Every structure is written in C-alpha cells, then in structure tokens.
Amino acid sequence: MKLKVRKSRLWKLYNLVFPNADINTVYIAFGRTIFIPKYGITQDLMIHEMTHLYQQKHSYFYAWIWWFKYVIDKKFRYSQELQAYSKQLKFAYQSFKHKDRNIAFKQRMQMKDSVAKTMSHPMYKGMVSYEQARKDIEGVI
Numbered sequence: 152m153k154l155k156v157r158k159s160r161l162w163k164l165y166n167l168v169f170p171n172a173d174i175n176t177v178y179i180a181f182g183r184t185i186f187i188p189k190y191g192i193t194q195d196l197m198i199h200e201m202t203h204l205y206q207q208k209h210s211y212f213y214a215w216i217w218w219f220k221y222v223i224d225k226k227f228r229y230s231q232e233l234q235a236y237s238k239q240l241k242f243a244y245q246s247f248k249h250k251d252r253n254i255a256f257k258q259r260m261q262m263k264d265s266v267a268k269t270m271s272h273p274m275y276k277g278m279v280s281y282e283q284a285r286k287d288i289e290g291v292i
C-alpha cells in the first residue's frame with residue numbers, strides 16, 4: 152500500500168462527477184494507493200480508505216471497475232461506504248471511548264449522528280438519507 156500526499160490525477164474526473172466534494176477534504180483510494188490531502192490522514196480515516204482498497208481487491212485494474220460502479224450506481228456506492236464508515240466508526244469509538252458510561256453513551260450517539268450526516272451529505276449525490284444511514288449504523292457501535 153502506498154500513501155501519496157498529492158492530488159490524484161483522478162481528481163478532475165472525480166470532481167466532474169461529484170462537484171460538491173472539496174479537494175481539501177477528499178481522500179481517494181485507488182487500487183493500492185491512497186491519495187491524501189496535504190495536512191495528512193487520521194488513523195480512523197486510514198481504516199476507511201483501506202477498506203476501499205480491500206473492496207478494490209488491492210488491484211489497479213479492479214479499481215477502475217470499482218470506481219465505474221461507484222460513480223453510476225448509488226446502491227453500490229452506499230454499500231461500499233456503509234462498510235467503510237462502519238469500520239471507521241468502530242475503530243474511532245474503541246480508540247476514544249470514555250470510561251464514564253454516560254459520557255461514552257453520549258459520545259456514541261454523537262459519532263453515529265456525525266457519520267450519518269456525512270453519509271447523507273450532497274457530496275455523495277444523495278446515496279442515502281440521514282434517517283436511513285442513522286438506522287443502518289445503529290448496531291455498529
């Protein structure tokens with residue numbers, strides 16, 4: 152696996168399809184490479200992007216097919232993101248879980264809320280509603 156701190160050549164294509172995405176916050180997983188914005192990547196995001204590499208079978212060839220499906224098929228896009236966000240969420244929660252039960256509960260609610268908001272953001276072109284995403288990640292943490 153490679154990490155590249157630069158814009159992927161795919162960015163222009165990506166931006167064409169997802170015009171609401173912000174270059175400074177977009178990570179692109181492609182085959183065996185993760186392209187990251189200049190300020191770096193957090194561990195939980197790393198888990199997210201590594202899930203996409205796994206989904207692409209760690210293959211540059213398969214990555215093209217994966218991306219094609221990802222772009223044209225909303226359901227496929229959601230299935231892939233749901234898996235990636237679930238792993239990310241699990242990791243983040245386990246790393247930052249508060250010892251106090253009540254605070255940990257609040258934390259869990261906030262994390263799920265934030266992930267559901269991100270998944271229903273226009274940058275994903277309406278792949279899921281907030282309510283559906285919130286429901287689907289309910290059992291993750």
Ligand SMILES: [Zn+2]
Binds near residue numbers: 199203232
């Ligand atoms: Zn993703």
